[in-house]
Amino acid sequence: MELFEKYHLSECAKIVSSSLPGEKSKVLLKLQSEIEGSVVSYPKNMPIAIKRAKGSIIEDVDGNYFIDFFGGCGVLNVGHGNEYVLDYVKEQQTELIHALDFPTENKLTLIQLILKNLPVEIQDEYKVSFGGPTGSDAIEAAIKLAKIKTGRDGVIAFTGGYHGMSSGALAVTSDTFFRNKLTSLIPNVSFVPYSYCYRCPFNKNSNSCDFECVSHFEWILDTEHSGIVTPAAIILEPLQGEGGNIVPKEGYLERIVEVAHKHGIIVIFDEVQSGFFRTGRFLEFMHTNAVPDIITFSKGFGGIGFPISGLIYKKNIEAWKSADHIGTFRCNQVSIAAARGAFDFIEEYDIEKYTQLIGDYLIEKFRTLESQNPFIGDVRGKGMMIGIEFVKDKTTKEPFPEYLKKLRGECFRRGLLFEVGGHYKNVMRLTPPLITTQNIVDAAIEIIKEAIVVCMEEYLEPAIENNKII
Numbered sequence: 001m002e003l004f005e006k007y008h009l010s011e012c013a014k015i016v017s018s019s020l021p022g023e024k025s026k027v028l029l030k031l032q033s034e035i036e037g038s039v040v041s042y043p044k045n046m047p048i049a050i051k052r053a054k055g056s057i058i059e060d061v062d063g064n065y066f067i068d069f070f071g072g073c074g075v076l077n078v079g080h081g082n083e084y085v086l087d088y089v090k091e092q093q094t095e096l097i098h099a100l101d102f103p104t105e106n107k108l109t110l111i112q113l114i115l116k117n118l119p120v121e122i123q124d125e126y127k128v129s130f131g132g133p134t135g136s137d138a139i140e141a142a143i144k145l146a147k148i149k150t151g152r153d154g155v156i157a158f159t160g161g162y163h164g165m166s167s168g169a170l171a172v173t174s175d176t177f178f179r180n181k182l183t184s185l186i187p188n189v190s191f192v193p194y195s196y197c198y199r200c201p202f203n204k205n206s207n208s209c210d211f212e213c214v215s216h217f218e219w220i221l222d223t224e225h226s227g228i229v230t231p232a233a234i235i236l237e238p239l240q241g242e243g244g245n246i247v248p249k250e251g252y253l254e255r256i257v258e259v260a261h262k263h264g265i266i267v268i269f270d271e272v273q274s275g276f277f278r279t280g281r282f283l284e285f286m287h288t289n290a291v292p293d294i295i296t297f298s299k300g301f302g303g304i305g306f307p308i309s310g311l312i313y314k315k316n317i318e319a320w321k322s323a324d325h326i327g328t329f330r331c332n333q334v335s336i337a338a339a340r341g342a343f344d345f346i347e348e349y350d351i352e353k354y355t356q357l358i359g360d361y362l363i364e365k366f367r368t369l370e371s372q373n374p375f376i377g378d379v380r381g382k383g384m385m386i387g388i389e390f391v392k393d394k395t396t397k398e399p400f401p402e403y404l405k406k407l408r409g410e411c412f413r414r415g416l417l418f419e420v421g422g423h424y425k426n427v428m429r430l431t432p433p434l435i436t437t438q439n440i441v442d443a444a445i446e447i448i449k450e451a452i453v454v455c456m457e458e459y460l461e462p463a464i465e466n467n468k469i470i
Contacts, residue, residue, distance in 0.1 A: 003349065004435045007079050008055030011439040013415025013447060014065035020413055022062025025049040045408065046070075046417050053080035056436045058417065067432075067444050069418040074241065074273045074385070074431040077300035078342050078351070082435075085303045088341030089334055096333045101130070101326075110336050113343045114312060117282040122291060126312050132327040133307035133335070135272035135298035136164030139235070141311055141325055142294045143168050143186075146233035146266040149319035154188035154231030156217075156265075160196060160243030160423060161236060163270055172235050175242070190228045192217045194240060195248035198378045198389060199397065199423070214255040221263045233266040233294075238284040241273035244422030245387025245429050247380050253290035266317060268294045272309070273385070276300035277346055277434060280356035280383035287382065293317050303342025306335040346434075355434045358441065359383040362430070365445045373452060375403050375459070384436070387421075388428040399424035403459055410451035416444050 005011065021029060028049035032040065043049075048060040056079060058066045068080070078085060092106060099107075111128045118126060131137040143155060157163070157172035164170065170178060171185035179185065193201045193213045202212040220226040238253055240246040260267050269292035274284035278300055281287055285295070294317070298309035310330075346352065363381060366388055370376040377391035390407075392398040404426050408418065419429045432440075 004055070004437050005439075007082055007084075007435055008437065008440065009053070009057035009059060010065050011057075011437055012065070012443040013057075013067050015413070015415050017062040017064055020064070021047040021049070022060065022064060024061040028061065045420070046412060055079040055082075056433045056440050065415060066412075067416045067440060067447070069416060069430045069432040069436075069444060071431045071433050072305055073299070073419065074278060075299045075302065075305050076433050077276050077278060078303050078345050079433040079435045080304065082304050082342075082345065084345045085338055085341035088337045088344075089306070092334050092337035098329075099331060099333055100328070101331050104333060104336075106333055106336050106340070107331060110340050110343075113340065117343075118312070119286060125314050125316075127315055127318070128310060128312055129325075130308070130310040130330045131325070133298075133309060133329050133332065134164070135270075135296065135309055136166040136169040137327065137330075138272065138296035138298055138309040138311060139163045139169040139172070139270065140166055142235070142268045142296050142313075143172070143233065144325060145294065145311070145313065145317065145320060146268065148324070149317045150232040150264070150266060152230065152232040154190065154229055155186075156190050156192060156220075156228070156231050156234045158194040158234075158236045158240075159191055159201075160194045160240050160246060161270070162240075162242035163235065163237075163272075188229075188231070190220075190231070192220060194236065194243070194246065195252040196240075196243075196246050196423075197249050198246075198380070209249065211249070211252065211255055214252065214259065217256060218259045221259065221265075230263055231265060233268050234260050235268040235270060237270045237274060238288070238290070239274040239279060239382060239385060241385070241429070241431075242421045244389065244427040245381050245385055247382060250288075253285065253288045257290045257292065266294065267292045268296065270296050272296055272298045273300075273431070276342070277352055277355055278383055278385050278431070279381075280352060280359060282352070284382070301339050301342075302335050303338045303345070306332075306338040308332065308335040308339055349435075351434050355383045358434075358436060358438065359386065361438060362386060362441050365441065369445075369448070369452070375400055381430070384430070384432055384434050386430040388430070389422060390426045390428070399426040401426040403455060404428060406458065407448075407451050407455050410454050411447055414447040414450060416447040416451075 025048050051061045058068050131141045159174045163172050168186045171189045271283050293314050295312040302308045366379045370379050375390050378389040390400045390404045392400045421429045
């Protein structure tokens with residue numbers, strides 16, 4: 001779309017250094033390893049030192065251009081360095097930056113924008129509260145509010161869910177990799193299966209499925225012998241991110257909410273990654289008829305990477321008193337201005353519609369690749385939140401993380417960045433900026449095609465020999 005060309009450094013990748021990482025990047029990566037903590041992770045698989053970025057293109061210190069289909073882990077919804085948003089930022093920086101939770105026109109305007117973008121029939125039912133600057137802060141606040149409101153202590157979370165790295169957020173995150181060295185987090189957290197239809201834990205398929213995952217959840221609450229006391233809340237992503245960009249079966253969310261509310265349980269939808277038009281609507285749950293009690297937000301709400309987070313919650317669960325939940329950086333005025341700018345940009349350029357169009361175009365391209373590639377088992381997603389799952393065999397669905405690891409490396413060498421996730425680290429996770437042009441998508445697809453050819457040489461012949469090509 002020509003309208004968005006000016007918001008990008010380029011519309012294609014450009015690798016100019018003789019090797020990756022380039023020489024300047026090597027120096028900075030080495031220095032980082034010496035003076036920064038060892039928890040650094042992203043440069044391990046995408047070894048570059050970044051100089052600047054604009055739109056969907058990142059330039060490293062060696063002058064290489066990379067197509068960014070990672071998007072700062074789903075943060076850069078209107079692109080790197082969007083000048084439209086930066087105008088709001090610059091104006092705010094000259095007036096006020098830090099104001100704790102005092103009222104400002106800036107903040108109250110943003111709250112009104114958030115509520116205005118909810119479905120009309122429920123706008124008056126909600127209010128907004130800001131937390132610390134990260135998604136984890138929002139999760140902690142949501143769990144705390146639910147416990148105060150109900151007087152209960154437990155939380156039910158869902159397999160494949162990711163909610164953050166602080167104690168409460170990590171406790172409701174299912175990936176044991178993050179928790180296997182910790183002896184304790186917040187107590188009374190239980191997990192139930194999510195609607196992961198490609199790998200149904202009840203061994204059902206689209207024809208035989210009768211929402212057994214919902215029935216299991218309901219049974220846990222109905223029986224006194226499940227071992228799980230009625231919790232304060234359930235928490236789930238309406239479209240799972242780190243778990244593999246998993247889209248639940250249509251009707252699943254409505255049924256889960258219905259069961260929870262029947263038992264007086266508060267429903268928390270974690271929209272930290274799926275929110276702010278990432279899937280083509282303001283919030284992912286708006287694609288459904290499910291209505292949560294609390295919605296957590298962060299990531300894309302900062303528009304171009306400014307930290308912000310908070311809760312959108314029903315007025316009828318208001319339970320905390322003044323100062324029951326505080327935080328020094330819960331309301332940064334510059335981040336709020338960036339969010340306002342992003343909202344206005346999205347409305348002016350009809351990003352909601354564009355996200356659905358370009359997302360459908362990208363999925364269509366991957367569906368074609370799926371039909372041609374014996375190792376692509378599933379293509380799924382909404383808007384610009386897409387997952388491609390790689391398997392050794394399309395019938396057995398045996399995960400193929402080693403293939404994706406090689407594919408990622410080949411794509412990186414050609415100038416394409418993306419994240420890997422999923423239950424078995426076998427899912428290509430795509431969360432590019434929502435302003436990504438069709439030309440950029442086409443350039444990315446060409447890189448993937450070239451990388452696939454290289455990877456096929458290593459993996460296709462052994463697969464044929466083992467009769468694994470279906």
